[in-house]
Amino acid sequence: MTVTLTLGALVPCVMKWVRSTIDLDAPQGVSAEDWKAVTDIGDKARKPILLLGVLEQTLFFLSFWLAAYEIAGGWLAFKLASKWEGWQSIVKVPESAPPGVSSLHYLAAKNRWASATVQRWLLGVLLNGAAAFLGVGASRLVISLLAVVNEAV
Numbered sequence: 001m002t003v004t005l006t007l008g009a010l011v012p013c014v015m016k017w018v019r020s021t022i023d024l025d026a027p028q029g030v031s032a033e034d035w036k037a038v039t040d041i042g043d044k045a046r047k048p049i050l051l052l053g054v055l056e057q058t059l060f061f062l063s064f065w066l067a068a069y070e071i072a073g074g075w076l077a078f079k080l081a082s083k084w085e086g087w088q089s090i091v092k093v094p095e096s097a098p099p100g101v102s103s104l105h106y107l108a109a110k111n112r113w114a115s116a117t118v119q120r121w122l123l124g125v126l127l128n129g130a131a132a133f134l135g136v137g138a139s140r141l142v143i144s145l146l147a148v149v150n151e152a153v
Contacts, residue, residue, distance in 0.1 A: 001061055005131075007135065008053065008054060010127075010131075011127045011128060011131065014123070015123070024039050024040075024112055025112075027097070027101055027105035029097075029105070029106075030098070030101055057128045057132050057135075059071060059072065060132030061136060064132055064136040072129070
């Protein structure tokens, strides 16, 4: 579990780097400040996400360790349903461009925002799962090595 949590501690660093590489320019006619207020949740709101990441790593670790993959599958199904509901009812921005904003530029900006959000979400899940998978592998290796050493003594 130590390996999982150690690798998991790197996930926020990777995610911060990913956020810094994504271009979310405001559509023409919308101020950069207003667009950022809509598309960026801010550092304070990310703190609970960090806790969710640690819990997800722990859940994946236990699921892989116990070979109870339905636990991980159930979590992913719940997470997908939650994200879907959030996009359908909470985050959904107006379908059409506000007055004075180019419809084409507005659509392009929404597309970049949606793509960036999905990419970050998928990357976070994959990194948390990889940390857990590697943690389980390292734990099993250590246990095997300890058993060999114990037999030799």
